[in-house]
Amino acid sequence: MNAPAQPAQPPEIIVYTSAVCGYCVAAKNFLKSRGLEWKEVRIDLDPQARERMVARTRRTSVPQIFVGETHVGGYDDMMALHRAGGFERLISGAAE
Template identity: 35%
Template sequence: MTDITMFHTSTCPYCVQAERLLGRKGITALNKVNIEQSPTLRDEMIARSGRRTVPQIFIDGEHIGGFDDLVRLDQGGALDPLLGL
């Protein structure tokens, strides 16, 4: 099973879109980390991704990027192999 972690906030429309895209791919198990819950979680996201915006998505520990990066991977045909599809 593919391990997917998405750092997000509760008001981020791009986070919702990323989750929908993954859902269309059949991904039901998604580890969502709401960075609004703790400054430590935001710091962890920045340390792991080097970015301050949400969403930040990791597949099997590899930083994929944000929503735009996820879409580019999907459009280029590289997302399905990462998801094990």
């Protein structure tokens, strides 16, 4: 007899942020409104984290948002993906 299938773990969400960033707050509020959890990486407190973010994204602005290994982009990118219906698929693991 097979064991019951375990529900798929949602992909980890990572949000690179800094203290003085309205779009970072907006992005976190959106994620919270969807009942999602995320790992926040403050690049203003950790220069090495900033270097890693720039190396991964080729961007210097925040927020930079990852769902699993997928780089979503900034707040506007995430909202555009959401409006197109792609964000829900991504967080469910279907788009990875």
